[in-house]
Amino acid sequence: MIKKTPVIFLLLLLVLGGCGSSKLNDRRASIIDGSIKGKIVLQELSSVISSDGLMSVQVTGKNTTGRYRLLEYRMEWFGMDGMLVPTVMTRWVKFPAFEKSSFSFRAVAPKAPVKDFRVIIRKAQQ
């Protein structure tokens, strides 16, 4: 029974590690504010194309701290030629990240089709 303890411990570690927040590694989404790195983690980036050809992107993350934080994101869109698409929707948009909770926000492309997008996140400035 004593010999089994390390094995059980390892299994527990693996199981609990799997339950923890998995960090997203996607060049299209990044946290640019050093003060919240590690405290705010991005977990999922999903995109769908609607029937009228517009791309919608949903970003999911988690505030791992016990403190409410007001964050903001800025989404940039790139057309099929790889050029930046200027739009009034490319602006800093505030969103809440409640303590120890997941957050999500969604953005829609300004036109169809778009090739790519980039989203940056930071602590709200005011």
Added chain:
Amino acid sequence: MKKLSAILALLFFSGCATPVTHIDTNNDKGKAVMGLDYRDFQTAAGEAVSSMLQSGAVAKPGGGRYVLAISRIVNDTMQRIDTDQLVKKIRVDLLQSGKVVVTTAVGLTGPEDPMAMKSRQLRQSAEFNQSTVAGTGQMIAPDLSLSGKLLQRNIRVSSGTQQVEYYFQLTLTDISTGLALWEGESFIGKRGSSKSVSW
């Protein structure tokens, strides 16, 4: 002596003046104001366009583009606002989306651009090559109408604090049926000194 005084005065006053700087609209760290500024119009326009596109209200079945007419946008705030500050941003983005084209030939108080009608008077002129003059039955009537209202509410929070609430309400109506295809409201709330003016 007089020259010295003038130089001193010049130095004194130039030191007091706030230097003029350009606003970095992509990263404006300027403090919020109680009134409406360009950031509020950007927020309201961005939210409206995003909501319209996400809702699918401007996606014409079978493809193609809707023709949009701008109807009445009422400014019911205490501020002197040209509602085009809001509407123009929405128009630009809707046009760019490829889903909507705006008519300037139809408006509540006459066409926004009267030249389309005016140029048709050239039909009678022998000075103009008639094949280059706009023919009859070529103008496109609008499918949709955009109307709305900007509201303001001032609330006294305490003796020294006031809360100002702004509502940007917009409606997109299908002209053929009179039904609202999309409605949106953006809220912008500000709280600050009651000494600040919001008009």
